[in-house]
Amino acid sequence: MARILIVEDEPDVLLLLENRVRGAGHDVVSATNGEEGLTLVATEKPDLVVLDWMMPRRDGIDVCEEIRASDPEHQIKVLMLTARSQQSDVDRAMAAGADDYIVKPFSSRDLIERIQALIEGRAA
Template sequence: MAHVLIVEDEPDVLLLLENRMRGAGHEVESVTDGEQALEAVAQREPAVIILDWMMPKLDGLAVLERLRTGDSERRMKVLMLTAKSQQHDIDRAYAAGADDYIVKPFSSRDLIDRVAALAGD
């Protein structure tokens, strides 16, 4: 299975995501803000990033934009998982380079299936 980086600042949501991804057989790494996300990617590029939008220090959209300007953009897939549900927010995320977008609250089964699809499983 894939190496998945979860970037989520809400502890309960983070725990749920970690459990679901591990349960699906993925190797999981997690961080709680955008700056930590960039550091984690620099250390070891994940196959898939589950990225929240609204976070401290550096928001998910800024993280996505920075990731897509680097050399690593070709391989890793980014799934935005956020409460932002307006069409213009979804359009902004895709324009910045998101590969998929899920609005919270979300279906665990849908999330697992989409991560598997992005990871090529």
């Protein structure tokens, strides 16, 4: 079982994510904005962060860069889950330190498979 932090500002999406990730057997903590997410990264020490891009009080790119600055050895995996679908968005997120990128709307099965792959240290 891994500890997963979900940072998502849309309540319905957050509830869906929490239910799916818990259903896959993981411990879940959640935040509804970027600042709260960073606080939980420091206090909860998650194995993986599922991170939205467009959020209040620091966007996902800022949060990802901050995680990487405090975790240069990539102990915490970051999966961006966002509606931003342009290749330039994917490139920007990866440059900020994201380990994987999923575009909304998403398949719950794909999300769980990719979370598992990141936790196990293998390519999705």
